[in-house]
Amino acid sequence: MAKAIVMTSKDNVATALENINKGIDVELIDKKGNTLPSISVCESIPAGNKFALHDLKEGEPLVKYGVECGTITTNILQGHFVHVHNVKSDRIDIPAPIITEILDQMHYREGE
């Protein structure tokens, strides 16, 4: 089963440890190597990238490593890809053309 890691129990995202295809059940592990309840991803998630552990609302913080790492800009459903298209930094934001460039380089299409 494909694996993803949840760095702390406060986190609302998991990070893919390998490329994960859309619709696959994902084994979640924590930092100590314990297995957590699995969930399925609704979009393909490249290794090193994140998906939502539960439904996230616009305005909520992105929580990874147990700390706030930015703000969710649009509602995200469980299992969906969480990245520059639906999260902004609270410190120094990435300019819009660069966000487009990042998603193009990743060949990202919503829902795929």
Add this chain to the structure above:
Amino acid sequence: MKFNGYIRPDGSVGIRNSLLIVGVDECCDGICRAIAKDHDNAIVITNFVTCMQAGNEELLHNIIGVGKNPNIAGVLVVAMGCGSINPEIVAKPIRETGKASLSMRVMDLGGTRKAIEHGRSLAQQLSEEAAKCERTTVPLSKLTVGVKCGGSDASSGLASNPVVGFAADKIIDNGGTVIGGEVIEFIGGEKYLLERCRNDEVRTKLDRIMKAEEKRWSIPGADVEIMSIGNSVGGLTTIEEKTLGALHKFGTHPVEGVLEADRNGIETPDKPGLYLGEVTHLCGASAINFAAMGAQCILWTSGGSGFNNAIVPVIRISGNAELFTEDQDIDARAIMRGEATSDEVGEQLFAKVIEVANGAETAVEGLGYAYCSIYQKDQRLEGCLGLLK
């Protein structure tokens, strides 16, 4: 916990027994290298920036700090003689720690050949003195380790940085000291670092150096690259996420102090624990900053890129399966497969630190060293920005 090191006259303890040949101006670099040629343990650092003293005090403090570093057994400082940096400016404060520290001016010695010959005899004298020093068992409170990332990628925050954080905690638990730097890369993590400060005095100082560093790198028209497209393609969404992943290498202990480097001097830790210092994020020069702050080795997390330094052994840690090579000292790839934890690999790293302190060579020790580039903040720009102290 103990290790076997070389005890210096000031009570500091080296994990290597090297000679330092300092060229205080660029013109004597070749002469220094000719002097160093016959000694495997001789390291040359040259000031390529200028032969003038005014405005370069921070640079000179860095060189003096390297000379005082306990990995250095003896120092020879060479000047051409026409510049304004008297070699004794460097040699004298090092000598005052009780360490053998000599100086010479090429122009006083009747030409290049005679200067090289004279320098060789001084280096031979230092080498014979260094050879008399033998390893002695000392407590881990005598060990200071720098922690640094380079060539970060998605595996850094998940694997190699938490591994270093575990080892950093364990070094401190056993009485040792850890120094972290790269102040510009604290952006987005300021709140968490300030919360970790031991007291308000430390907190105020950290806040000041973080704001000063952001000001330095925020000049209109000269953008600072703190988040690359490659970082984001690899999975990092915000600067906060990148920074928080990087801060894992500092472990979990409180920040005991903040070490400043400026024209007035270079601060060094005064008791064990975790310190944050003005160590540049540029790898080659960071080793000089770490050495000047007293670190005897560096833990360096990377995808697969290379950085090695002759003064302070560099222990490399990587969790990147695609880029991993024999250059890495610690293999964190199993963490990325979900087959090992960062604590387990962190134990291996801690054991490696003790081995290297005892004299075991790192994976690439003696090979492919980076130049010892000496970094300083531009004093004139500091003045323009109102940051001169």
